[in-house]
Amino acid sequence: MSMLVKITLVITLILSILIPFGYFLLGEKRKNRYLITIGTNAFFFFGTMVLAAILMFGGNVDAATELPNTPETLDATNAAVNTIASAPSDLSVGMGYLAAALVTGLSCIGGGIAVAAAASSALGAISENSSILGKSLIFVGLAEGVALYGLIISFMILGKLG
Known part of the structure; x- marks a missing residue:
């Protein structure tokens, strides 16, 4: 560039x-x-x-030089082409890392919004009736699960990259 x-x-x-x-x-x-x-x-x-x-x-694309058509050069060329074809490109690896970062960040933002709504409602409900503490903690824990699922998906993406 x-x-x-x-x-x-x-x-x-x-x-x-x-x-x-x-x-x-x-x-x-x-x-x-x-x-x-x-x-x-x-x-x-x-x-x-x-x-x-x-x-x-x-x-960047580079032009290849012309090689003689001997069996040794053909074998070397085929091996190089197979190696390049099997390796992931820089673009796919970079986009994979970007996807993992987006999954982690957006799931944490969504989990934070969900916990903020659930926790404030749970505190209001607990202040009125203290016997529903266990039920309200379940909903707060479910909201935190959003961030954990995003983190798991991020690890799965990173596992596919390398």
């Missing part, structure tokens, strides 16, 4: 953050201004990240 592409990606990333929030701060005071700002920011930010991933993990 050339220096010009790197500089362009950095500028695009910075502008994808600054332009929506500049609109939010200086724009017309409307009811849905916040949603437009977040939507625009997410679209440009993740678009820039996808473009950066494609450019970063894309490989």
Whole structure:
């Protein structure tokens, strides 16, 4: 990746953050201004990240030199082609690591939201009737299970990569 592409990606990333929030701060005071700002920011930010991933993990193609057609060179060429074909590409490995990170992060965010809702409701219910402590702990534990399932899926993805 050339220096010009790197500089362009950095500028695009910075502008994808600054332009929506500049609109939010200086724009017309409307009811849905916040949603437009977040939507625009997410679209440009993740678009820039996808473009950066494609450019970063894309490989270069090199031309091969012509070899004589002897049995030794054919065997060596076949062995090299089989080795390259069986090895995972940089793009698939990189996207696999990205998938594992997303699974872990999003499951923890979802588990945190679920625990926040379940725990506050459980505390309110326990304060009214202390005999339902066990039942309320089950629901809080189920909400925490979301994060654990995400972690297990992340380990499964990492196990497939290497």
